[in-house]
Amino acid sequence: QVQLVQSGxxxxxxxxxxxxxxxxxxxAFGNHHMHWVRQAPGQGLEWMGIVNxxxxxxxxxxxxxxxxxxxxxxxxxxxxxxxxxxxxxDTAVYYCARSAFWGGYDWGQGTLVIVS
Amino acid sequence: QSALTQPPSASGSxxxxxxxxxxxxxxxVGGYKFVSWYQQHPGKAPKLMIYxxxxxxxxxxxxxxxxxSGNTASLTVSGLQAEDEADYYCSSYGGSDNLVFGGGTxxxxx
Numbered sequence: 001q002v003q004l005v006q007s008g009x010x011x012x013x014x015x016x017x018x019x020x021x022x023x024x025x026x027x028a029f030g031n032h033h034m035h036w037v038r039q040a041p042g043q044g045l046e047w048m049g050i051v052n053x054x055x056x057x058x059x060x061x062x063x064x065x066x067x068x069x070x071x072x073x074x075x076x077x078x079x080x081x082x083x084x085x086x087x088x089x090d091t092a093v094y095y096c097a098r099s100a101f102w103g104g105y106d107w108g109q110g111t112l113v114i115v116s
Numbered sequence: 117q118s119a120l121t122q123p124p125s126a127s128g129s130x131x132x133x134x135x136x137x138x139x140x141x142x143x144x145v146g147g148y149k150f151v152s153w154y155q156q157h158p159g160k161a162p163k164l165m166i167y168x169x170x171x172x173x174x175x176x177x178x179x180x181x182x183x184x185s186g187n188t189a190s191l192t193v194s195g196l197q198a199e200d201e202a203d204y205y206c207s208s209y210g211g212s213d214n215l216v217f218g219g220g221t222x223x224x225x226x
Contacts (some may be wrong), residue, residue, distance in 0.1 A: 035215065037162075044119075044220040045154070045162065045205050050213060059213035095161060102209040103152030103167040110161050 002032075002098050004108035011114045012086050019082040020111045022096030029077035030054040033099040036070060036081045038092040039110075046092075050099060051079055086115045120145065120206055120218035127224040128196045136221045138189040138206035144216055146187035150209035153182055153191045156220075157202045165204075166191060193223070201225040 007021040022034065036048040049060035051070035058070040067084040079096060094111045097104030121139040128134035138145065138153075145151055151169045154162035164173050166182035169189065179194045189208070193200055206218040 037217075045207075045217045047207070047215040047217055050215070061214065097162075101152070101168040101171075102148075102150035102215060103164055103207060104154065104162065105164055105167065105173065107161040107163070 002106040004096055004098065004106055006094075006096060006108040006111045009112040009114070011116065014086055014088060014115055016086050016115075017082060017084045018086060018113050019080055020094050020096075020113070021078050021080050022108050023076065023078045024053075024098070025077070030074065032105075034070075034072075034079045035097045035099050035104050037095045037097060037104065039095070040089070040092040043092075048081065048094075053077075053079055083113075086113075088115050091115045118216070120208060120216055122204075122206060122218040122221045124219070125222045125224065127226055128193075129226045130196055130198065132196050133192060133194045134196060134223065135190050135192045136204055136206075136223070138191070138208075138218045140187050140189075140208055140216070142187060144187075144208040144210040145184065145189050147211065148209045149184075151182065151184055151189040152207045153180075153189075154205045154207070155200075155202045156205065162205065196225050198225055 003025045005023045051058040053072045069082045072079045096108040098106040153166040156162045165180050169184045170182040181192045204221045210216040
């Protein structure tokens with residue numbers, strides 16, 4: 001089982017940006033794409049996009065593409081998601097998940113972002 | 117990309133079987149064999165239960181099975197146990213390197 005360890009909770013003001021990290025065990029990094037998924041309080045799962053840790057390319061969900069960036073640092077086996085121009089409705093738990101067959105095979109523990 | 121349609125709730129008695137549906141379109145569920153199902157307990161991260169329509173990851177009990185017919189995928193939980201009570205989500209590849217989730221189903225074990 002691949003371990004994905006995410007950064008800690010964040011509290012941000014509306015209009016600010018947040019950058020969340022997801023560190024993968026070495027054998028996983030570069031071999032599997034990573035999804036980013038979020039879940040607002042009491043709501044369902046929402047796909048944000050997918051990043052290729054090997055090549056660095058990313059595809060974003062249409063609803064986020066103008067204010068999200070997904071990047072990676074191969075030297076530390078870490079992927080990042082940055083969300084800009086935060087709104088109150090961006091308050092959610094953000095998850096990274098290793099992709100296999102386009103499913104989220106292993107999941108990080110989640111990072112709570114509060115925008116207030 | 118519209119969300120996949122799941123019933124908001126489902127229930128079954130201990131030991132019985134329950135099936136949860138996930139309806140999409142020919143552009144997602146019906147067009148690809150990349151349907152997954154997740155179990156999520158309160159306050160926990162989702163856990164993959166089924167991938168590629170009907171494949172189980174190691175460690176997932178064979179009480180959980182998945183299938184697809186046309187634009188509708190299904191998750192069946194047989195021999196319901198108390199610990200199966202959770203929220204269940206489906207996802208499907210939607211083309212153009214996009215993924216789409218269902219709205220979730222709350223499974224109650226009676």
